[in-house]
Amino acid sequence: MGYILQALLLAASATRVLGSCSYGTFLQPRAEDGAVPISTFGYFGAKGPLNWAALEVPANSACATGTRQSPINMVAGVFNLVAATDLVIEVPNFPEGTEFENLGSTVEVIAKGGKLAFAGKEFELEQFHFHLPSEHLDNGTSQAMEMHMVWQSATKEIAVIGVYIEIAKEGAAAAPAAVAAPAAAAPAREVVAGAPGAEVVPPGVVVAVGEGPARRRRFQQRRQAAPARGPTTLLETIFSVADQIKVPGTKTKTPPLVLTEVVDILKSGAFQGYSGSLTTPPCSEGVNWNVATAKLSILPATFERVRNIIGFNSRIPQNTPGLPNIVQVGGAAAMAALVATK
């Protein structure tokens, strides 16, 4: 852990809980009484990303001075492509469901346990939450949403797996079985196959992914051929109760969740790894990012419903890692413009 991150952690621990992407980690532990705090930062106006550093001084200083800030435009040269086989991802299922809360700045699923291991480091899952639209840009293109799976290590490092969420094609919208199927009823190693490739799969048909290498290979080839797919059962299941947490500061319980579906999807692609930051205050750096190339998807109607609850919660893309913070760059430019007009 770098000196800067250590310093920021000390600063962050002395301030009040904001509720953010790091909520539920050592940076911002959950309230012991189970209360759901409402974030004190926002995404526009004076509470927006350009002014995050001023909301809590000096805890949020990295938001305006850090030179490895997230999110970024994921183009060749800024990330290391990591094969899925180089990451160990194990996540628990939640047959009894788990807590789903509205922090004001995001909606978050508490999902403790599991293991993420790469490059000799090991992390444990704490929660996952959603941004709308995506925070990272996929080679210059924003996606409908982005899911952040937040992990922490015993040595207090943070790792985040970012997963783009796209809107399922119209044809997939007529897949009632995929939506209605309760996650509990789905065996652990099943995925919903809507339009995974050349092979035509009727809407709503659930294709089991076997353990055999041939079957696995066939599935991977189909995914690479056409990334668009039917709605991800995990997302449809979680968002089926989103209306119960319309109000910031409220929480509910999800139906049973099967996370192995998402792990299978993630492992069918690769990961774009880089060292960045939290995308919310305190914008701490030293965060191990792995953005998945495989995407999840949701039905158009589900996207609309979630959009009406989340609104907009995406930090503007930051400068290329290693270059000056864009807030400083913009501030200096603004000052120069002011001087020039006097």
Ligand SMILES: [Zn+2]
């Ligand atoms: Zn996040």
